[in-house]
Amino acid sequence: MATPRSLIAPLSRLTTSSIAASRHQAPTLASIPYQSIRCATTKAQPKKKKKARNTFIQYDLKKTEPFSLVDAMQYIRAFEVGRNPSSSKYELAIRLRTLKNGPSLRNRLRLPHPVKTDLRICVIAAPDSKGAAEARSQGAALVGEDDIFNQIKEGIIEFDRCICHVDSLQKMNKAGLGRILGPKGLMPSTKAGTVVPNVGAAVRAMVGASEYRERLAVIRMAVGQLGFTPEEMQRNVKAFMDAIKKDISQMKGPVGKEIHEVVLSSTNAPGFTLSGDFRGANSIAAKELSGPM
Structure with missing residues (x-):
């Protein structure tokens, strides 16, 4: 039977240098600097706006x-x-x-x-003028000035087209009807050909046109x-x-x-x-x- 002394003897032959050598043979992990660790991220690219048609x-x-x-x-x-x-x-x-x-x-x-249509034509002209009489004879539904202005301001618009005599243009502009008739496409204007010197002929052309x-x-x-x-x-x-x-x-x-x-x-x-x-x-x-x- 082996004695304790015989077991210790071989261990005593291990020198410090051999132990150190064995340590160097073991694989070691090299330390990685913090600055070298980076994430594989990509910068978000801004979306291109589609060109408006x-x-x-x-x-x-x-x-x-x-x-x-x-x-x-x-x-x-x-x-x-x-x-x-x-x-x-x-x-x-x-x-x-x-x-x-x-x-x-x-x-x-x-x-x-x-094409026959039931157009209701409004003529802004002095009630007793020659133009007003011609407009009525040609089939205008409404003829006048102040009465028509008041109806429009109250929201009563019972016509499909509106014509203004040149002599009543200044009075119509002072009444401030543009904000009411403008959005509806009914405001008379020289450019649209609805401010005329001869309202009778204009009504006749508008009825058939x-x-x-x-x-x-x-x-x-x-x-x-x-x-x-x-x-x-x-x-x-x-x-x-x-x-x-x-x-x-x-x-x-x-x-x-x-x-x-x-x-x-x-x-x-x-x-x-x-x-x-x-x-x-x-x-x-x-x-x-x-x-x-």
Whole structure:
């Protein structure tokens, strides 16, 4: 049996140097300076703002089926079956390719076949003047000065158009009607052609004429009643299109307005894109759309 002395003897041969050598053989972790520890982060890139469009978005007509005038009228009359032909009206919408901040079109047109409307016309003129008498004879609904001013200030506006005689312009401006009639598009002005020296002729022209105005790159106007024949509609549509083209050509500066689409609809029917043709290859005879519905 081994004695304790015999066990201790081998251990005594281990020198301090051998123990130190064994320590150096063990793997050690080198200390990493604090400054060298970094996180793999990326700087957030600012989002690029989309450039705002300066033109109105219009539909791609490649995906739209165009209709001739006769075909569009046939489908529209099918939607209007059972309704009074004189109460429902054909409406033409002209979509434009134009700038958002560009000038807008506004004018008045007398169609070859006028569309009867119940326009109530107000004429601002001295009640006992010659102009007031002419306005009444031409069918003006309201004629006068102070009485009309008071009604407007009270919020009673019972007219669709307003004309002012040049002699009553200063009195109308003093009444301060611009803040009431201006937002409604009813304020008479020389630029709009509603401040005139001859109110009788102006009323007569306005009763038989239709007014159109560009809103959000679209111009709308009634171009006929359901009782109109295709030939009458063709003449009215052509007159309207010619007037729009003339207005665009007379605008000054880089306007950049172009006709993009022409859509025919009615009071109770959807819209049909017109191809520009009167009849198609498979269209019905125009005379079949001339009779009662």
